Amino acid sequence: MIIQHTDRGPMDKREIAQLVAADIPPGAYVNLGIGQPTLVADYLPVGGGVTLHTENGMLGMGPQAYGDDVDQDLINAGKIPVTETPGASYFHHADSFAMMRGGHLDVCVLGAFQVSAVGDLANWHTGEVDAIPAVGGAMDLAIGAKDVFVMMSLFAKDGAPKLVPSCTYPLTGLACVSRIYTEFAVFEISPDEVVVTSTFGISFPELAAAVEVPLTPAR
Amino acid sequence: MIIQHTDRGPMDKREIAQLVAADIPPGAYVNLGIGQPTLVADYLPVGGGVTLHTENGMLGMGPQAYGDDVDQDLINAGKIPVTETPGASYFHHADSFAMMRGGHLDVCVLGAFQVSAVGDLANWHTGEVDAIPAVGGAMDLAIGAKDVFVMMSLFAKDGAPKLVPSCTYPLTGLACVSRIYTEFAVFEISPDEVVVTSTFGISFPELAAAVEVPLTPAR
């Protein structure tokens, strides 16, 4: 059943990350992409057996490295120095993306410009004519994991909702997103409907009025 | 120019192997298949830097293992215990055949039931209805190496030549054989002609009369 947290404001980024972390099953193999989703790592339960994959060739990635632990040969997909955990392994790029494309990762968490009502993802290109495009591993990640979670703000800077009937930004993958975590609500995307499992600082009717996608409250 | 050794008999298997070994360039990466071609290993010059590949996952294979050196985890494609040489490496089957299919081996030496005038190879199946077929790596080897050498007797037990205008046995690969070493002669196969580089215990005219494939003496 939907839980409406109207007695509080919207979530901040760390609260969103915490919520995502709580939804990652124990023992899962997870890729956290780059940028905001990497915050999720801070909230994974210690000893929960979640193993982090970074597409530049490692399983068992540990936290960011500081000081003497920094090794420029040990970085994550965002090119930030990281550490290794017991049980880590290294492999080359073709093997790393084979692992992803082959459906062996359980969860991947990505940012987004837009997600459509059927789970199409747009997160690699704003579509601006003079923007320099860069796709990295986004398209591989979008189709690779068993579950693709998106973390994003619900509205763009111009106020337009980023959960849309159909993406207007260039697509990253088709029908690939299973859940969206935003400051105002968590959405589950199924083939037939977009279900809202919880809201934050907003009621379900207010939320439904704010986006153009028909929403169903979780029953 | 063709060399006709008419003052001697035909070569035995070890002499053929010796001739093949002499034609393998220093530093080459070579696969000797199974059976008779493995004799070639005995005649490769020590220190000639030839590296042997076995398709079950090894480069730098050494001679057959005996006594205490036998390790059932270290075998060649014919499932015979072998040894490793300094600089050896192990890899899995997909990587091993990627190496072969990708054209990285210089020479592969195979046996044959028949080779056609254009270098088609038949070496995996007699075509008998009740024979149990077994292909192994033969088709991969046939198309994989830069040069495919065949070692075979020139005539089958029934006296029929095994160098034929067109193979009647089931094919292993098309236009893949570059040289054939037999007890009576060495043949080079080019797109336009079959050139005889040397004969043993037979003259070129006698040889040309004994097979149905038009032959050209090396000039």
Next chain:
Amino acid sequence: MPPMILDDADAAVAGIADGATVLIGGFGTAGQPVELIEALRRSGVRDLVVVNNNAGNGDVGLAALLRDGRVRKIICSFPRQSDSHVFDELYRSGDIELELVPQGNLAERMRAAGAGIGAFFSPTGVGTALAEGKERRTINGRDHVLEYPIRGDVALIKAYRADTAGNLIYRKTARNFGPVMVTAAATAIVQVEEIVEAGMLDPEVIVTPGIFVDRIVALTGDAR
């Protein structure tokens, strides 16, 4: 999920269903998970499709599974060997189906299954009986046939050493099909000589990352 560590081979192969496609590692006897195969036979499962390079050697392991009539079909490259009498008899009597696949295509088709490749054009087998009925295409002047992935419900393989995170290393040419098969099966079951704590294997030398491994059993000494 991190791998389950089982006490014996019977527990390791529990729950494999009749009709399953089972990828079995090994090249001849090197890397063949004999104890897991024996346990599979004891489990009574039948109507199996087995993928292996060969079709059994002597009278144990895969040969025993075949002899007991548990295998409906075998997909392999080299069934006929000096000691393949069990398979030979079944084949001649029409009691087993055979799909013969060139060894490199066999490995690459399983690699494709594990790597999420839908199909690939291979130059191996072009123009031969084993490519009959397959889509053919000339690419860059070279002829190819289209090959599809081979997926397993289960893989049974033998490795040398595992850690508790499921990472595997192998021994010499016993490595062969193991690292490929574990990527291509829904459930990968591995027999090893020793299981060590996660962190005891150098991350640089791991051949199979633990993500591919579901169950491990250590079989040493007499049990091996």
Next chain:
Amino acid sequence: MPPMILDDADAAVAGIADGATVLIGGFGTAGQPVELIEALRRSGVRDLVVVNNNAGNGDVGLAALLRDGRVRKIICSFPRQSDSHVFDELYRSGDIELELVPQGNLAERMRAAGAGIGAFFSPTGVGTALAEGKERRTINGRDHVLEYPIRGDVALIKAYRADTAGNLIYRKTARNFGPVMVTAAATAIVQVEEIVEAGMLDPEVIVTPGIFVDRIVALTGDAR
């Protein structure tokens, strides 16, 4: 042929022709063969097609090669970075051609080149602008696009240690594209920190077998 062991980076990159396709290892700066790229720049070669995950960082290595106008086209997945100002300027002024490839397809297309695969169906990119004009096929209920190999005339990569047979091992995530690129290039040139005698590296832990390596140069201390 066993690899040539060269004295310095300039000798290692000798003979690369104008117009060559050069596969350059590295993910950002990790694994980037900076000294080989600098030597390539000094050699005066031009009109290159470069394949790399990125399009240069800062002002050295690949960025310097770009800045000097030696690169006609770059094939990469992620050109835009905080320190990609050299590429950014060339791109905006129309002075460099860009082929953008999803990172996994980039790796797999080079793997295909090295593995003799004519083409493969990948699910990555389906329905996106990067799959426009590519052959599309539904296989087993999933949509795929057909991707072709990327071959190099030359690969320049960085590894950790080599032996005199050309076998290579790498360090941590600096491994990245190196093992794939050396299989996909006609000539593979490798800079390492140390070269040891053949036999000094454990055959079980070798990542790149020597068959793929043509030239090696050890760059240590100040030279590195």
